[in-house]
Amino acid sequence: MATLTVNGEARTVDVDPQMPLLWAIREHLKLPGTKFGCGIAQCGACTVHLNGAPVRACSVPLSAADGGEVTTIEGVAGQDGALHAVQQAWIDVQVPQCGYCQSGQIMSAVALLRDKPNPTDADIDAAMRGNICRCGAYGRIRAAIKAAASQTPSRAAGGSNHG
């Protein structure tokens, strides 16, 4: 039995503590926005925030998240439903193509901007190189991160509402 705060809500999951957080989120908490891509922390599709830090949920056992705060893509928007500046920038720059990797990309970008509200290209490289996009939207992801960074700093730097 693990107890988590997921997107601001207390949740319990009664499964094998060795189950990766990814599958607990998808199959037991029924939050399918976090994606399975590789299972070995190589692609970033499963990126969520655990206690504020971006992690690859496919490679974090549930036991390691017990008692922690988890934010998924479903919890990035404001309580009022207003999109996070990163999400809005993703729309403005028309980033997604197939869209499958974008939950993870957005989670990585949100964490980046919270830590570095005005990231350099090198910062973006370092924060985003763990997220593969087979549609090759890298140039647009970079542009959208910069667009989000240029929004009011408090909003962009505010990060997720729950992380």
Add this chain to the structure above:
Amino acid sequence: MGKWTRRGLIAAGVLTGGAFAVGVGIREGHRAPRLAGMVAGEGETLVNVWVKLAQDNTITAIVPHSEMGQGVFTAMAQMLAEEMDADWEHVTFEQAPAHEAYANYPLGKGYLLGDIRVPGLVADSLNGGMLRVAQNMSLQITGGSTAVRFTGQTGMRVAGAAAREMLVRAAAREWGAPAAEIRTEKSHLFHDASGRTAPYATFAAAAGAMSPPVQPRLKSREQYALMGQSAKRLDIPAKVDGSAVFAIDVDLPDMAYAAVAGPPVFGARVTRLDDAAAKAMPGVREVINEGDFVAVVADGYWRAEQAIAALDIAWTQTGRETLGQDAIYAQFRTDMARAVETGQEQRDVRSGDARGAAAAASQRVEAEYSVPYLAHAAMEPINAVAHVKDGKVDLWIGHQNPLGARDAIAKALGYDRHAITVHTCFLGGGFGRKSEADYPIMAVRIAQRFNHPVKMIWSREQDIRQDFYRPATTARVIAGLSEDNMPVSWDYQFVHKNDPVEATHIPYAIENQFIHFAETENPIRFGPWRSVDHTQHGFFIESFIDELAHAAQQDPVAFRRTLLVDKPRHIAVLDAVAEMSGWGRPMPDQRGLGVALVESFGTIVAEIVEVDASGAVPRVVNVWAAADAGFVVNPDGFTAQIESAVIYGLTAALYGNISVENGAVVQSNFHDYPMLRMDDAPAIAVRIINSDANFGGGGEPGTPPAAPALANAIFAAKGQRIRALPLAGGGRLA
């Protein structure tokens, strides 16, 4: 198929004469109620197959393609809305059900059957490619960059124009005004003389009862208001908040999860299965030996995958257990040499006497190239959800050919195909892999053992190792240069002829050509991979043209230009990309510019790569691309496709390598099948040239020039000619 044959549709009074192109005019209560029931919600009238008009005046484009990232729903909706004078703010899309009535090659089909009058306006859009696909009856395929070219031009636009005309006629009758006096704008009808106005929905029912026009008048380019605009993609909002539903996200009551293990050596079958450890795991429900694969069904996917890892499976010997990659290439060379020695070349193109001209030429240039197998590695691993109950199958899947998948399941497993319903979801990438029928059939084979639904998910390792691969191929090219350094012959030999047939052809005016291939066994299963045969032939041809330019001591752009006789569109894209890149400018040490030009799927793309070749692995700094697709419906969406295709092509050129050892695919996941990432992604600039030629494709044509442009840039940077891919990982670029 029953009343849903083409003739049945015509008999329903929906498709008369040449109106096949217009689509189906239908509404609730129509004599074609089954179709109406599939797409018409309460209070809606279905005006024809490709457009649905709701009572709130919302217009829905019903798109018979799958969305795998290419923005097809938006481009299709734009084409429909343009002709319909629709209010774009109230246009949405819907995936067409997997049903013959939505087959996206109705025109080609009718044309072939010979008893359908094709409207003159759209007959121009018919070409060999479309007819070929139609002949295969491969309905509803998303691939071959066909959406805008065929479905959009011959379906959506005609449907939109027909719908508008029918609405105008309905209003004219009701208002007692001549149709010519009624104008349309933003989904409203206006009769200025009487001051009457009404939303389209007012006349939806009346229009739906009318027979569609035989030849709806399409707009000319000067009249376009939506086409040519960068409308925001309709599918993107759901892709930034996690709400977009891919097949892997489908969640059904009582659903179980399956993981699978396929044979390491293709074609092997299970001889022995020890599943004691797997069965002892909590949550494991069943271990299934299907002979050609093993599945574990469990309460959750993670447990199912763990149980797969705990299985001890022995496989039959296929005779390929010692096969290695070097032997495969050696076989290609042997078979190519034998074909020439014995005169058994399979002829592709022959004009003049290439060998005689080469023998007489003042300079002879010869090179051999090879490319490896490639996996698709879409971000969403292969998966499907199947529920078999009472002899009926429901399948939730991301597939490029949902009707084909349905028919393949019916044929393989003995179902009536009408007992199978395919629910198409968003595809988390496809690139050709998801046009294959293997995984839909597997999902149903597993699920038919249970009363509850089963979600089958492949591990990334299965996804890489059980793919249908871009084939490894080898080509040998021999050309002769005349005394004035012009090529007089082109002798081009390769292995594996697939599609498109013209992928081996060259745009260059070389008098003597012999393009031919050798039959050889390629033991690894083949599948279409973004741009199919153009990937390898683009690399071979454009690399060798570059070699010829250097042998002729000419600038690679100028050399190509000279050979592009009567090819003004090719020259225009070449000039554009040269201008964008500052071609000819002095470059720092170890930096170079390389160019390549490939026409594929009706679109001509020239790319120039700027490379920094100072490191062990070359770094692509910039890519410039110019593209002529005739007319681009959504410039930003098209630009995104070119950017995507460039990255896809560069990824393969730099890293892409699937190799075979001991008869099995070596690579398994992103650590050994690496991808281009953010920190090595180049800046990409795209220029669109609207030449007004026939519409070309968008999804694939950006891929083929990327690899040769990179290889040519490396030659410019350091004088090293790249004749084998990939550049990294294989130690080929010391």
